[in-house]
Amino acid sequence: MSQSANLLYTAKTHVTGGRENGRARSSDGLLDIRLSTPGSACIGTNPEQLLAAGWSACFESAITIAARKGNLTPPTEVSIDAETDLKLGDDGYFFSVRLKVRLQGVAPDVARILIEQAHAICPYSKATRGNIDVAIDLV
Numbered sequence: 001m002s003q004s005a006n007l008l009y010t011a012k013t014h015v016t017g018g019r020e021n022g023r024a025r026s027s028d029g030l031l032d033i034r035l036s037t038p039g040s041a042c043i044g045t046n047p048e049q050l051l052a053a054g055w056s057a058c059f060e061s062a063i064t065i066a067a068r069k070g071n072l073t074p075p076t077e078v079s080i081d082a083e084t085d086l087k088l089g090d091d092g093y094f095f096s097v098r099l100k101v102r103l104q105g106v107a108p109d110v111a112r113i114l115i116e117q118a119h120a121i122c123p124y125s126k127a128t129r130g131n132i133d134v135a136i137d138l139v
Contacts, residue, residue: 019047038086051095052082055124059099062125066117075114077104081139096133103138111138 012027015035021042022035034044060078067074081100086093103111115136119125128134 048084048086048095052084052097055084055097055122056080056082056099058124059101059118059122062118062122063101063103063114065121066114070113070117072110072114075103075106075111078102094132095128097128097135099134099136100139101136108138 013024013031014027015022015024017023017035019035019037020040021044023033024035025032034042036042036044036046038046038048060080063078064074079102083098083100085096085098087096088094101111101115103114106114115138119134119136125134
């Protein structure tokens with residue numbers, strides 16, 4: 001899908017070794033991590049953890065954007081617990097994701113609206129919509 005848009009940012013990384021004893025480094029050097037396979041004895045972060053962290057951070061920002069668009073005061077305390085499952089089925093590997101969202105000091109009905117709107121605008125949510133099972137719960 002190609003859209004006319006203003007480029008805001010390009011993330012650049014270099015990865016060697018893959019998930020089995022690999023290394024990932026960003027072009028600015030701020031990200032420099034060892035990679036490993038989930039559940040292995042190797043030291044490092046696995047790609048599923050990176051997906052969970054990235055999606056959570058993006059989703060939290062989308063909640064703030066949704067609040068501002070609705071002329072609401074953005075929640076002062078937001079936390080998201082993300083779980084990314086790596087699964088193996090007949091067609092190969094695939095993901096499922098659960099986001100457990102806490103919005104302190106926001107009425108539950110308003111919080112649910114903010115979560116729905118955030119899911120509609122978050123780039124991670126857009127990129128995966130219809131491709132993986134996603135559950136987003138207000139906790």
